[in-house]
Amino acid sequence: MILTDIQIEAVRRFASPIRVEGLGAGLNVLAAPNEAGKSTVLKALRAALTLKHGSKAQPFKDLLPYGGGSPHIGVAFTWNGQSCWLEKKFGNGNLARLDLGAERFDGEEAEERLQALFELEKINKYEAAGLWNALLVEQGESFAQPPLQGAGRASLQACLQQSLQGVTGTAEASAMLALVSKRLAQYQTATGKVSQRMRQVQEASEHAHALVATLVARREALHEDINGLEQTRRMLAESENPELRRQAEEKLVALRHKRDLLLGLAAQEQAAQAQLNATEQNLQHFQAEQERRQTRRADIARLEQALAETRLGQTELEHLAHDADQKLAQAQAGLGAASTRHQQARATLSRVRQRAAQVHNQQALAQERTAFERADAACARLEKAQATLRVMPVDAAFMRRLAKAVQGVQQAQARMQAQATRFVATLQADAAGTVWLNGQPCPLTPQSLTDVSELVVDGVGRFTISPPTQQSEALHTALATAQTALDDLLGEVGCHSADQAESQHEARRQAERAVEQASAECMALLNVPQASHIGSALDQQRQKLNEREALFAKEQAAQADLPVEDAAQLDEEQASRQEQDALMAEEAARQHERDVQSQHRVAHTRLEQALAQTVQQQQTLQRDQRELSVWVERDPDAALLARTSQSEQDRRHAQAELARIAQIRQQEEPLAVVEQGILRREQDMERVRDQVTRLSMDKMERETRIRQAEGDGLDEQLASAERHAEQLQGELAAWERERAALALLESTLLKAETTQTERYLAPLVQAMQPAFSALFRGVTLEVDTQFALTGLTRQRAEDIKDLSDGTREQIAVLVRLGFAELLHKRGAPAILVLDDALSFSDSQRLETLFDVLSDAATRLQIILLTCHAEQFTPLRGNMLSLRPMERFEVPR
């Protein structure tokens, strides 16, 4: 097979049609810079072979041009001496066409023929794959050995089978294996787990066994119900036994009759007891009435005797009361005289005390007058000092203002001095007087000249000294202003100088001290806290003194109006002693009067009590006599005695009746026992009725359940369920046998196929060996059953994965070349396309690889796509180029 033309339109970077020009047998090299479209060419070629024209999947999207459009690819090739044309368009207006010589196939048919020709196998709806995927090596793929699956392996196996005479059966084994796997899939999954179908049978078997267990349980429950029902029926029959019930009812009737009898006796006993009680009550009443009358008569006799004795004692008490009245009148007269004498002594003592108080008040007034006068004098001195102070204006505030003004003048002078011209004259001794400054002899001390000065030296001439005029005027003005302020301030207090002001200030300070002293004296005398209160305090004190003096004068005038008596000759102590004596005499007279009063009261009280006792005794006597006469009148004593006798007879009769009843009851069972017996039997009958009800319910429930089970045909259900479970069990066992046999068959077949495949590998290694030997001297290859080169042995065994990137790429390229050689050898279409491969090989290896590829190119077409034109120049193959076309050209 030789590719002769490739046309691409609207694929990735190729929006417009291009053609790969220069294709021919043997080696072909497309050398172009990066992003020239080499990889796009390879992708287009692979898509034309493996991607179905109706694809909408990702590989189709990868083909889409950047500017939009439908990818369009055409590949011309020769095969078995005939010209062929493969054309595919994807997306809008998609098409597939395959011309094999004179035969033309379109659409799906073209796809199928294409897959058959290139031994491809569908891997999904839109893609196919095969060994050809290993021969079209895209950028970056050359570093890895090609993974083979499905059709790829089958193609390779077909190649190897053909090359191995006498080895057969691989295809049949594969078919067999597929068949076994398909059947085994009915029983287990690919991972060896139980299949869905088998699991369903297992679950059905479990369910069937569960159903059997349920039915067995139901059957046992049914048997229990049947047995229980029989027992219930027996118990029910016993409970409902009419003979037993009749006996129980008869016994109950007898007991009730006996109870009625006992209740009648109890009523008779109760009536007799009531009769007895009433009789005894009457008897007690009659006897009590008789006793009451006897008692009342005795009381009357005793009262009459006591009344006579009380009247005798009453006369004696009346005499004693009259004597007490006389003694009381005498004691009251003595008490009145003693009280009069005491009043007189108290009046005398009072007058003596008034005179003493008057003398004392007079002395106190004199002392107050003296203190007031001292305070008044101090106040006068204070007013005078204050008047002196008010006429002295130079106070401390003024002095602070003055000091500030003086300081301003001094500062102005100092600034002027600082600006003044220093004038120092040193004169010879004989020059004194010949020199004049401002008309004055020239001083020998240093001078500060602040104004234009004139120096005259006699005999010499006149000199004018002009100080610096800068700021002179301002300084003079400032000095004048300060001086004027000072003068104005002094003028305010009438001073001519600061010294005079200071003197006046000192005099003011002395006046202030005098005011302070006078004020302190006044405050002390008038006892006020502040100086401002002095005036008002003095006035108040004056007014109060005047008022007290007026009052005292009034008291003296009143005292003078009183008559002079003996008491005036007594002092206070004497008058007091006389008053005490009179008081004691009065107290003694009062105590005597109280004693007599008490005796008087006792005498009269006893008399009144005697009178009251007499009255009470008379009233009680009259009442008792009246009541007794009423009782006798209402119920004569003879009738009362007759009723008492009748009641005693009734009591004896009732007692005899009670004794008779007690005797009868001793012969019968106690009523409580009889009633308990009735209750017990009634409860027993009630219990039997309940039991009958309960048993009837139980019977009905069991019968219902049994009827239900009967209707269900429980035994039949159980037999059916057991049969079903047994069948499922048998089915499971059969399936398990089948599964085990198929699993063993599958594993045996797989093992045999692997062993067979290993035998195929020898020709593969044989096919690849020359190329490998050219590159790696003395190498032996190790290939696994998946057709992957796993190691090579040079001096020693080496694992592929341990080799360098460059070496692994060379090995991968050689493996792919070996595959292509095998395909070619079998007569199948085969080329090898490498995109940007071998770039990591050193120059020596590359030279050898070129030799290997050149040798292979004598048998099959090899296309190299590279951006390193200089490296591949030695190959001397067909140099390809990408040439734009005006339009896609379909060969005629």
Next chain:
Amino acid sequence: MKIVHTSDWQIGRTFSFVNDDALGALQAERLNVIERIGLLARAEGAAHVLVAGDVYEHETPSEHTLRQPMERMRQFADISWHLIPGNHDAHIPQGVWTRLLRDNAAPDNVKLHLDPAPVELDAAHNAWLLPAVLQRRHTLSDLTAYMDDAPTPEGALRIGVAHGSVVGFGNEDEAQNNPIAIDRAARAGLAYLALGDWHGYRQINERTVYSGTPEVDRFGTGGAGGGECVVVEFAGPTAPPRLSTHKTGRFIWRKFENVVLTSGADIEALENRVRAIAPEQPHTILAWLEVSGMLGVDDLALYESLIDRRLRSALTCLRLTGAPGLAAGEDDLDMLGTSGPVRASAAALLEQVNAGGAEAAVAQEALQRLFLLWGEVRRAAQ
């Protein structure tokens, strides 16, 4: 006077080894045979049919199953059907007999004998039936013992009917339950003792007989085989009855034990033997084959074809126990080609088979399938 003696109908019986279709047919036939018994009675002029127990298979059949045989017997109003309980349908509380009485399900011509006492068979007081009644599944006492002293009119015909095991004729183990004295007929003055329990016809003595089931229900029926009823003719109360058996069963159950297959001829012979049971009606056959032997690859395929597929389809039930082994040798492997994975696999499996042990059986099965599938693969390739 004639009667028909039958027993062990066991209505409602199930069979685990048959498929659902066959089960339905077998169960239906156990009802259909009642009709055949009724027709037999009419044909023989027998006014009474004695069913000696086990009318039902289960103690609690469904309502449908309970009433089905009653309705079949109702169709023969001119015949009196006398039923007694058996060990399968003992007269237990709430059992089938209670249900039938309670629901008034038995027609007038069906007599349920549930008390062990003489029952008048005809209005002339010439014949009396003495039933033995099982009131539990198993009893250790002889329920026919009462017959010895059961009063009947002088000169009357006494016919006993019971369900149990006659003691003293080689079935001692079975006779432990529900025993019946072997000389009960003589001791009780019975003209005939109709027995049930054995499913095959068996005559104990001239007056004591097991009728067997009228429709066979098992492969090992015992006795002289089932599927029959007994017609009993009485010439007088003391004369020995005249017995005749009549086929009533439809299905034929047959078991072939120790069938050894070594060649294709053996296979064909086996098929012929089975078909020969009822050449015209193979669908009435239930066959149980206990198969063993070794067959070559081709013969094994033949076995599968003739026995496992063709014969199985022809019969109501083909029950297989065991299977012929694959007698594959090196020569048989040649059909798999001279080399290749399939032949290698077969050789490996054959080696496992020859090695014996637990894995050999699985290997044998795997080898059989290999040859069977190989045929499929080859046919697909052609």
